[in-house]
Amino acid sequence: MLWRKKKKRVLGIGLDGMPHSLFLRLAEDGHIPNLKRLADANHLKRMNSVYPTVSSVAWSSFSSGTNPGGHGIYGFVDRTPGTYDIFIPTASNKVSDCVWDHLGRAHKRSVVINIPVTYPPKDINGVLIAGFLCTNIDKVTTTSRLIPKLKEMGYVIDVDAYKAQKEKSALMDELFNAVRRRGEAARYLMETEDWDFFFCHFMETDRLYHFFWDEYASSDPTFGPKFYEFHRALDEEVGKLVEMAGDGVELIILSDHGFCRIKKEVQLNKWLQDEGYMTLRPDFDPKKQLNNIDPQDTRAFSLIPGRIFLNLEGREPGGTVAPGDEAKALLQEIAARAKELKDPDTGEPIIDKVFYRDEIYSGPAVDRAADLIVHPYDGYDIKGTIKADSLTRREHLEGMHTYDDALLLTTQEMDLGPRNDISGIMGHILAMLGAS
Numbered sequence: 316m317l318w319r320k321k322k323k324r325v326l327g328i329g330l331d332g333m334p335h336s337l338f339l340r341l342a343e344d345g346h347i348p349n350l351k352r353l354a355d356a357n358h359l360k361r362m363n364s365v366y367p368t369v370s371s372v373a374w375s376s377f378s379s380g381t382n383p384g385g386h387g388i389y390g391f392v393d394r395t396p397g398t399y400d401i402f403i404p405t406a407s408n409k410v411s412d413c414v415w416d417h418l419g420r421a422h423k424r425s426v427v428i429n430i431p432v433t434y435p436p437k438d439i440n441g442v443l444i445a446g447f448l449c450t451n452i453d454k455v456t457t458t459s460r461l462i463p464k465l466k467e468m469g470y471v472i473d474v475d476a477y478k479a480q481k482e483k484s485a486l487m488d489e490l491f492n493a494v495r496r497r498g499e500a501a502r503y504l505m506e507t508e509d510w511d512f513f514f515c516h517f518m519e520t521d522r523l524y525h526f527f528w529d530e531y532a533s534s535d536p537t538f539g540p541k542f543y544e545f546h547r548a549l550d551e552e553v554g555k556l557v558e559m560a561g562d563g564v565e566l567i568i569l570s571d572h573g574f575c576r577i578k579k580e581v582q583l584n585k586w587l588q589d590e591g592y593m594t595l596r597p598d599f600d601p602k603k604q605l606n607n608i609d610p611q612d613t614r615a616f617s618l619i620p621g622r623i624f625l626n627l628e629g630r631e632p633g634g635t636v637a638p639g640d641e642a643k644a645l646l647q648e649i650a651a652r653a654k655e656l657k658d659p660d661t662g663e664p665i666i667d668k669v670f671y672r673d674e675i676y677s678g679p680a681v682d683r684a685a686d687l688i689v690h691p692y693d694g695y696d697i698k699g700t701i702k703a704d705s706l707t708r709r710e711h712l713e714g715m716h717t718y719d720d721a722l723l724l725t726t727q728e729m730d731l732g733p734r735n736d737i738s739g740i741m742g743h744i745l746a747m748l749g750a751s
């Protein structure tokens with residue numbers, strides 16, 4: 316088909332959470348030969364993620380080309396405005412268009428597979444198979460003709476990561492299976508659908524790093540080799556997709572953040588309670604989550620990871636902090652004290668950066684952002700448990716996200732703007748396809 320060769324096309328591949336630094340090591344040691352060949356022949360660089368460094372937020376910034384203030388996704392959980400209730404944001408909570416919406420208006424067809432926060436799936440010009448947060452394959456796409464085919468292929472939306480707590484080898488098997496099935500489904504769609512923009516996302520790297528980083532770091536005799544084998548399987552799937560897309564396709568292979576080993580989990584609400592900023596009601600009920608706070612005796616509370624909200628008069632239902640000078644002074648005080656927070660065992664500082672929301676966010680959803688965003692040093696994974704026994708602990712998670720070690724491998728060199736972050740990619744995709 317000659318017309319296909321002539322038309323400009325873009326193939327994107329998401330490797331969730333794969334660190335640029337790990338990519339270099341794996342390439343050097345021969346574990347990812349296809350990706351290494353692509354990196355050698357094209358442009359590979361280190362890229363920044365977003366604050367807070369969460370997949371839902373980073374992929375929303377990728378797909379909508381804005382900072383979180385522009386798309387409205389600030390984390391895996393968020394609070395319902397005007398209440399202390401929390402909810403899980405989905406694609407319905409995004410306030411901006413995605414790259415495939417812009418392309419659709421320019422009569423370009425997209426095939427989008429497994430990108431986080433695409434559930435519930437929308438009708439697009441093309442095919443959208445939702446990712447993470449979709450738990451039912453019957454609801455994974457509005458292109459219903461594809462559902463029997465996906466089922467027949469044994470397609471996996473996301474692995475059951477909580478298996479890791481019970482049965483690590485079963486989780487490892489599932490990760491391999493999910494990658495193979497995703498690759499197979501992607502090749503089927505690449506062959507049977509017409510497309511200008513094709514994106515296949517692999518979530519499984521993120522799961523691998525969360526649950527197997529210790530085994531990788533310690534060269535565990537069982538899971539150490541499996542960690543490399545997994546990357547070889549992934550590399551094969553990437554290689555097949557790139558080959559099938561053919562010469563002349565523009566490539567964008569990326570991760571949305573990096574990863575490192577967790578030293579400690581840090582309970583920020585415990586810290587706020589210890590510092591006298593937050594008080595819980597005596598009749599604590601875990602199901603009530605943030606509604607356990609005693610509003611009259613609370614000036615600030617936190618949502619995972621590192622999002623601190625003031626209990627503001629006129630905004631929170633039991634607000635105690637007056638907007639204006641009082642709020643500003645309190646934010647400055649909390650920011651300064653957060654930067655002094657130390658690991659109680661080692662004395663190491665925990666918080667690397669503290670941002671006021673207007674410093675890092677802009678756009679229509681900025682008023683839904685936290686008032687302060689604290690970002691830790693690598694190794695300190697900030698959590699949001701309402702009632703915790705201790706400030707720090709180590710649980711079953713082994714790896715955590717990092718901000719400045721995402722990767723970007725492209726056929727065309729890409730300037731991502733002053734932040735060098737993931738939100739700078741969308742404009743290039745639209746430009747490459749003549750849709751900007």
Ligand SMILES: [Zn+2]
Binds near residue numbers: 331332369370521571
């Ligand atoms: Zn991620």
